Amino acid sequence: DAGVIQSPRHEVTEMGQEVTLRCKPISGHNSLFWYRQTMMRGLELLIYFNNNVPIDDSGMPEDRFSAKMPNASFSTLKIQPSEPRDSAVYFCASSPKAGEQFFGPGTRLTVL
């Protein structure tokens, strides 16, 4: 099992550009989570999906952020337009029903 796969691992972009982060959850897991981690705020849940349906997006900071899960094996987190304060490590995690969450390696985003 390859675990949760995220791409890219590192992204450097300029303010105003669109950023798309990708995640492939572990096969068979029915919940997927997007987190953001910064020194100041720690690990924050942005949104999570259950059976490809967004359940709770209350952690999404603002309308510039959007997430989709078109099928059980793929999800994207998009930031448009990006701002320097979006710089963080973004983690995707997946879990089986009512189980522990397995985290991906993260995407380190730097917005200049």
Place this chain on the structure above:
Amino acid sequence: GESVGLHLPTLSVQEGDNSIINCAYSNSASDYFIWYKQESGKGPQFIIDIRSNMDKRQGQRVTVLLNKTVKHLSLQIAATQPGDSAVYFCAEKGGNNRLAFGKGNQVVVIP
């Protein structure tokens, strides 16, 4: 990961000694708790979990204790090794599927 470090409580422990990491949780309705370990540049990794109907659970070199009366969780690591150096997070889960993470504790193992 980038996260943590400068503002985290830090536990320095001599290699071979036991470590105890503490966590206070907030929701008395939480029924599931997890400890995660995060090494630099990596995502959080599951260590051990415990349900609210238990007060102790043991794994390999790790023990989690749960005190629901005071909403306190602890992680004990026996015979700490250099590879145990990391940030440790506790997380609680309530009625929904969300995990609420603590701020984390940095453990530094001194060889």
